[in-house]
Amino acid sequence: MIVPSFNEAATVGSVVSDVVHLGYDAIVVDDASADNTAEAAKIDGATVIRLATNLGIGGAVQTGLRYALLLDYDYIVQVDGDGQHDPNAIPLLLAPLIDGTADFVVGSRFMGTPQGYLPPPLRRLGIAWLSILMGRRIRDVTSGFRAMSRQSALMLLSDYPTDYPEPVTLLRALRSGLVVKEVAAAMKPRLHGVSSIVLTRYFSYLTRASLGLLVEYTVSSKRSLEP
Amino acid sequence: MIYRVLGLTSLLLLGAVVALTRRRLLRERHATLWVGLSLMILILSVWPYLINKLGYWLGVAYPPTVFLVGGVLVTLVLTLRLTVTVAVLEGKLIRLTEEQAILSSLLAKSLANTGTDSIVTESGKAESSAL
Incomplete structure (x- = not known):
């Protein structure tokens, strides 16, 4: 269980203790937070990896993946440290991996009967646009709630994008022939702090993420497995 | 001049x-x-007549433009090269930061397991190391 966190001292503790109570190992990657995120995450059963300099979400997740592969975990789940993902949904994400029907599972806000928190309309439009760019195979393309097998992690780690990792890694997984599945996972509105995607940066995010996806299309889908 | x-x-x-x-x-x-x-x-x-000659060959009416355009192009290429270099360095820095973070986490863990993470201070009181 990888929990990338940046300045999330208020929430990361409860996320980690939920994860540990469910019986999973928690790996918290503290992306050089200015607050005491690392201390808040120090709970029995949790490993805290503190980055010396801020690398952004891509670097934080990549660090967690490296660590998980080093320690030979078979399944890896990524959960945001801000508390918007409900750790109780983890088994739902893991199920398709364990029964072998998927290599990569995305927790989607838009599937099933929408009960939980939904992003504002403008952002939903942006997510829909990115989804179209990816051939509409997955709807919630920016979801940071995802589970993957060891093999998928190895493939993604060969060249993990640092800037807009969620949509780009998803496209890479799809193009490299991994079986990607989307399962319903309601999300809570964030308890504290602000999303790293604020409205003023919305269009900048969208254009760059679109560009990232287009670039990804030009890259060969055959990649070497390099840990 | x-x-x-x-x-x-x-x-x-x-x-x-x-x-x-x-x-x-x-x-x-x-x-x-x-x-x-x-x-x-x-x-x-x-x-300087080399510039005039170059301009003549290239069919430029006002030869000093050749010098200016050449300078701008060289600057552009150099800047592009620098941006690429920065990206390469950034990639290396990210990799190093990740490896360092993982290693120090593993080290802290193994020190904790062997019980050597505490050192005895002068007052005889056990104190946790900076890790």
Whole structure:
């Protein structure tokens, strides 16, 4: 269980203790937070990896993946440290991996009967646009709630994008022939702090993420497995 | 007059490149590029008719434009190269930061397991190490 966190001292503790109570190992990657995120995450059963300099979400997740592969975990789940993902949904994400029907599972806000928190309309439009760019195979393309097998992690780690990792890694997984599945996972509105995607940066995010996806299309889908 | 200023500038550039290389602030492989560029400017300022000739060959009505356009293009290429270099360095830095973070986490864990994470201070009180 990888929990990338940046300045999330208020929430990361409860996320980690939920994860540990469910019986999973928690790996918290503290992306050089200015607050005491690392201390808040120090709970029995949790490993805290503190980055010396801020690398952004891509670097934080990549660090967690490296660590998980080093320690030979078979399944890896990524959960945001801000508390918007409900750790109780983890088994739902893991199920398709364990029964072998998927290599990569995305927790989607838009599937099933929408009960939980939904992003504002403008952002939903942006997510829909990115989804179209990816051939509409997955709807919630920016979801940071995802589970993957060891093999998928190895493939993604060969060249993990640092800037807009969620949509780009998803496209890479799809193009490299991994079986990607989307399962319903309601999300809570964030308890504290602000999303790293604020409205003023919305269009900048969208254009760059679109560009990232287009670039990804030009890259060969055959990649070497390099840990 | 302008050619004298140009010649002087190229000499200063050449001197700066030599000084920077000697202080290891410039790598040899980059230094050769700068030496080449400053020598080119020097040659053009000593024999300005070369610019006229070049302009004539290229069919440019006002030959000094060749110099200006050439300069802008060289600057563009150099800037692009620098941006690429920055991206390469950033990639290396990210990799190093990740490896360092993982190693220090593993080290802290193994020290905790062997019980050597506490050191005895002068007062005899156990104190946790900085890890």
